[in-house]
Amino acid sequence: ERAREILERAEERGDNRLGVEAMGLLDAYGIPTPEGTVAETPEDAVSAAQDIEDDVVMKIVSPDILHKSDIGGVKVGVSPEDVYDAFEDLVTRARNYQPDATILGVQVQEMVDLDSGTETIIGMNRDPQFGPLLLFGLGGIFVEILEDTETRVAPVSEREATEMVEGIRSAPLLRGARGRDPADREAVVESLQRLSQLVTDFPAILELDVNPLVAGPDGVQAVDVRLTVD
Ligand code: ADP
Ligand code: MG
Structure with missing residues (x-):
């Protein structure tokens, strides 16, 4: 523990x-x-x-x-x-x-290799009405500009986590558009599920952001985190 x-x-x-x-x-x-x-x-x-x-x-x-x-x-x-x-x-x-x-x-x-990876964000915001809302989107500057995110209430199933990752408009970027190496989307899905478990186990966590979660061709790296607790 x-x-x-x-x-x-x-x-x-x-x-x-x-x-x-x-x-x-x-x-x-x-x-x-x-x-x-x-x-x-x-x-x-x-x-x-x-x-x-x-x-x-x-x-x-x-x-x-x-x-x-x-x-x-x-x-x-x-x-x-x-x-x-x-x-x-x-x-x-x-x-x-x-x-x-x-x-x-x-x-x-x-150092994490940002050239071969894509900066994404995974996070959670506890909503008074809906409960813990998990979020996935592109990280870095894109997150604010594009407003291209998917949210689901935690805990999420593997299927829901996959829908989040495949559901953003920029998903083709992760699939390797324009000659980029495809990102390891399964590892992103797994991280979302693990984050879902974390915020389910600790209701005292009110909000949490991993920004960026760098999605490389071979796995992910959580480079930065911030959270608020009750
Ligand atoms: P903050 O969001 O508080 O400004 P971060 O830890 O997210 O701080 O760092 C800001 C940016 O610096 C990241 O979005 C990323 O582009 C870059 N960066 C941070 N840590 C690393 C790392 N370990 N390897 C490569 N780039 C990094
Ligand atoms: Mg950051």
């Missing part, structure tokens, strides 16, 4: 909004996440990057900053020798944005 522990720890801190520190929740439900840890010091960040043995992505971890890139809180493609300074820079940016922000650290995360 690692998932329960993560939610309890947040409750003890008094946070009802969680970010990437809740990646473990997805992990516990078998939704693939890139390798990553939350470093509390620049030294920890350097050693986390050494474990990854490649360029990394670094993100500010703060319950007060949920849209990290809006404040310059995400650095993609950081080389090992830049990790130390990047840590300090991210913390400085967060402090400049909100001097009294709670800063839990900096996430050091493995």
